[in-house]
Amino acid sequence: MSTYERGQALSEKVNPGMEDALRARYDALVPGLSRTVVDVAYGQFYARGGVDEKTRLLATIAALTALGAQTRPQLKVNIGSARAVGATREEICEIIFQMTLYGGFPAMINAMNAAIEVFEAEEKETPDE
């Protein structure tokens, strides 16, 4: 299986329709952009082993928190993915809170707000949770 195929399998599982959406929006401008995202981000990074999926996602949330608001959309996607592989709200928020020490208080508060938006959207989808 090529890294692209491995990436497709994973991206369709965690973000169904993403490759098509990227292709429709970006590939006319940058031929192959969607394929590179799927091959590289999913096939050559996220699909690796060596560390469990939840830890990988919590570590990503940590980095996006510390990097600040410029990565807010991706932060929310990763918080959603972490929830999907079993991370609790508490675990996610603890990791964000820890980043106060490295990214400062504003970065932490901004990321907490992003997490709350994700959690609120969950509740709309599954009000009995």
Add this chain to the structure above:
Amino acid sequence: MSTYERGQALSEKVNPGMEDALRARYDALVPGLSRTVVDVAYGQFYARGGVDEKTRLLATIAALTALGAQTRPQLKVNIGSARAVGATREEICEIIFQMTLYGGFPAMINAMNAAIEVFEAEEKETPDE
């Protein structure tokens, strides 16, 4: 137990002598700096529960990798701490490698080099490992 006492217990366990070293170097310039580091970083952040210690440290390594070379000394300290609580070299390096997607290739390579320095120092201390 105050957050300062909780911080002292943890910092003495994972970095023995650190508070004394901070006090000797910095407190004449900023009275209480060492106490704030111990109380805040260790007592009010690292000593929290809600997520296991290893995940907390791997997430910290992720963030310091993405933030780049300016945090190299702290990155090495956290890699050492992650090793001390049972993180394998593979787990640490996988988390660093994942950061290519968010911090870029230079940040990843720089952090890999920091990790290698920590691992080499381990081998000098415990050649039979």
Add this chain to the structure above:
Amino acid sequence: MSTYERGQALSEKVNPGMEDALRARYDALVPGLSRTVVDVAYGQFYARGGVDEKTRLLATIAALTALGAQTRPQLKVNIGSARAVGATREEICEIIFQMTLYGGFPAMINAMNAAIEVFEAEEKETPDE
């Protein structure tokens, strides 16, 4: 007086109701978040002596300007606090302008726009100023 009590006294003076607002929004997710913000940010940093309050706030505005748009909400809070302890608009804007040299022109313009929003809100509150 504990650092938490010292922080409470200061935060209630400069941002009345802030601790309650933080507690209501965040403490269910991160137990004690509001207390740590008050204890650390206000009690162990802002309430320190050694430099006058206005200089401390102007220096904070400088840093948030140079760090860029990700800290915009906190930048506005600190501009408001600097006004409250007597900083003139001219002083605040001079400090922001100076940051062109270190954070670049975009960061400076973004921070000037944040300052203008704070000043316009002041005029709505006190139209005779």
Add this chain to the structure above:
Amino acid sequence: MSTYERGQALSEKVNPGMEDALRARYDALVPGLSRTVVDVAYGQFYARGGVDEKTRLLATIAALTALGAQTRPQLKVNIGSARAVGATREEICEIIFQMTLYGGFPAMINAMNAAIEVFEAEEKETPDE
């Protein structure tokens, strides 16, 4: 010709009315801000020779992409300027895409979205293009 006059000639050519807009918005707060922007940014940097104008603008787009969302308004201005001196959409998007390696995937996607907004605005202005 002074650097200020050289800057005025260039800024009026590429961004007509910009100096007046800056003066009206900022000079009461920071006397001379508009003049410094025109003199420095346009007269002492953009108007330099040594590299062709298109490369200078593409390099600027690269840097603003890697620096992340905090420079979005300036990124859009520079994409527009690059188009005005003959850069194709393909060239602009290739340069943005290349930045994945240095600023990470989120920074690249954010900048692609800014470029798309500029291109869509072009199409509204010149529907036959």
Add this chain to the structure above:
Amino acid sequence: MSTYERGQALSEKVNPGMEDALRARYDALVPGLSRTVVDVAYGQFYARGGVDEKTRLLATIAALTALGAQTRPQLKVNIGSARAVGATREEICEIIFQMTLYGGFPAMINAMNAAIEVFEAEEKETPDE
């Protein structure tokens, strides 16, 4: 030809021996790291068309300048590569200087110093240039 093969061809041309060096240093820790660098950075980014190679490298130099000292080793590699595809010292230095506007004066001076080191090494190799 796969993206990995395309990347190998390019990396062997511009940085002979690089893949072997990466493999020797990193692949025991992160299996496949060297292959991903070659496939992704060279095969899926640097080897793309759509913009000429010199502009692509100058844009990369711009971004690494603006990102600051943490990318110094990579900045030097890219300055060397830009020289190899025909960029003049003047072009490289103009692009670095332009970054004053976005990364600030310290970032510009640091990158100029990196360029000077590359140029001095060139002179040692080819004293008659």
Add this chain to the structure above:
Amino acid sequence: MSTYERGQALSEKVNPGMEDALRARYDALVPGLSRTVVDVAYGQFYARGGVDEKTRLLATIAALTALGAQTRPQLKVNIGSARAVGATREEICEIIFQMTLYGGFPAMINAMNAAIEVFEAEEKETPDE
């Protein structure tokens, strides 16, 4: 008096010989670099009024601390300049310590170390201070 002349007067006062050193090192690569640094940084920013010189320098130290290690040489220059216009060690260190909240603990410690180097150099020059 032109902004360049104003910058020369100030730079010769606070950093005698700096313009000549910049000219010797950089102007062959970027014609006029030294003049732009003197005109812009000193003439159009540092020499402005509206806020006292000490506050301007302390604010600059704050920003360079928060921006991290990449600006270390410039941080040391500004700490020296702040000392020259009367800032106490306590004031400088308090401002650096305050930046923990915005740039994180590693940035603060790195800047404290830079300050200590400046203070140690002072003591060598003036052992009786």
